[in-house]
Amino acid sequence: MPSLPAGIELPQLSPLEICGLAFTLLVLLYLRRRSNPIHSIPTVGPSLPIISYLGAWRYLRNAKALLLEGCSKYEIFKIPLTDQWLVVVSGPKMNDELRKFPDDIMSALEAHKYVLQTEYTLGTTHPDATAKKIIGGPLTRKLPQLMPEVFDEVVASFEDIIPKAGNEWVTVPALETMTDIIGRVTNRAFVGLPFCRDEVLIKTFTGFAKDVMKTKTILSMMPNFLKPIVGPRLPWTSAARRRMASILGATVIERRRQLLEYGFDYEGKPDDYLTWCIEEDLKFRGKGESIDGVMEVISASNFAAIHTSSQSMTHALYYLCAMPECVEPLRKEAEEMIKQHGWTKAAVDGMWKADSFFKEALRLNSAAHLTLYRKVMKPVAFSNGTVIPVGTMVVATTTGTHLSEKLYEDATEFRPFRFSDVRAKGGDDALRQQFHTSSPDYIPFGHGKHACSGRWFAAAEVKAVMAYILLNYDVKLHEGSGRPENLYVGPSIIANPWAKIMFRRRKMPYA
């Protein structure tokens, strides 16, 4: 036993004094806890120190149950994560309040920094507003001109990716195949020909989300002081951006040279996504030599676009296979629209049933149980009096909102034409039924100023892919008849990654 230094003696305490000291300590701990407003928010799962880790474990295993329990009892509640409390708001009224807070009080950017460890994954040369600005701006405005190209890439990618077997059935892994197709089609709009057919580039884009997830998962398990040391040494995201630059770099450098030499309005200037990215980078960062900023915007755009849309596509395909009675109405609609408008944006806009099908699939299978991530920057109170301390993460829940019987009749049931039936009746509510429309009771794209700026593109793209499938193929599940089960990991909802589907070229394909 080590002995105390000479001259220092421990006070001799009687058992009564020890009990008194312990009691005082407990009272002090209790008072400290009470003074932190986070502890006034009801907890779902155990809330006491140490055993709250059981709640964090339950959240990882079955976030859905935990969130539904919270939503059934409270307007605002908290659940334990391994490193902090997560405050969840419940119901459309609170969703709307959350989205209305200004950024200096509830910051989406700071929340994304924490959730995605953006400093070491998506990069910080550009604040994330650049991709949002281009996608929500010129890309969305140009959709009518872009759609024929998007359709062209849908056709080319099916030709290349679905094995040819005459009119026989071929089997493919569903999620992987949809990711490859969406990766190609999205990048016809992002980087254009010939790059969107470069296999290494497309694999790098589709793999980038995994690179981000690996990096952020490792970093989120370590204390803050280690992140600046370890973060820059994790190789995956920077290696991916270097690979992108090795393929796109020469074109980016040449286009930037032309913009600098001839200005932003020269005749013959390419009017496409790649050029908009270079222009924004020049405006934001000046004339520097590096193309890192452009690569950051392109990789972040792909991160936002590919997996969300391919998940959405796969969920819808699984429903189509599980409910073959939906094929005919959807096929008929696609045929009519293409006959009327050709392969254009007007055609996909007119596919109300397909629009509803995707909207309903996303209602029940959002990318995650949570959305509208915000970090509290200044002390804030909701209208019901709940005070949230600075530094707390606050979120809304898709699952809690979308499974509410108060908002959706037979909320747990997949009713493919739920939205198109209401839309067909006309009236004030008709436009709100569109797939891309967010509202406090439909939040898979978030809601408010930080809502997904790519949702118009996403809706047009997935409907184009679906129309092409309906008109050219029969589809069925490789095994079984029900819809393949989702995979749930923490807050993420993942379309079954193992299921296979079968395609058979129709005898009289439409296009």
Ligand code: HEM
């Ligand atoms: C069905 C497919 C998609 C889903 C479910 C989806 C969902 C989301 C969600 C939940 C957010 C966060 C909203 C928030 O924080 O409140 C988001 C943000 C974003 N999405 Fe999407 N997304 C999809 C497709 C796309 C596509 C195709 C693009 C690009 C063309 C895109 C670009 C973006 C961008 C740039 C942001 C950031 C907006 C901001 O920070 O303010 N998304 N998306």
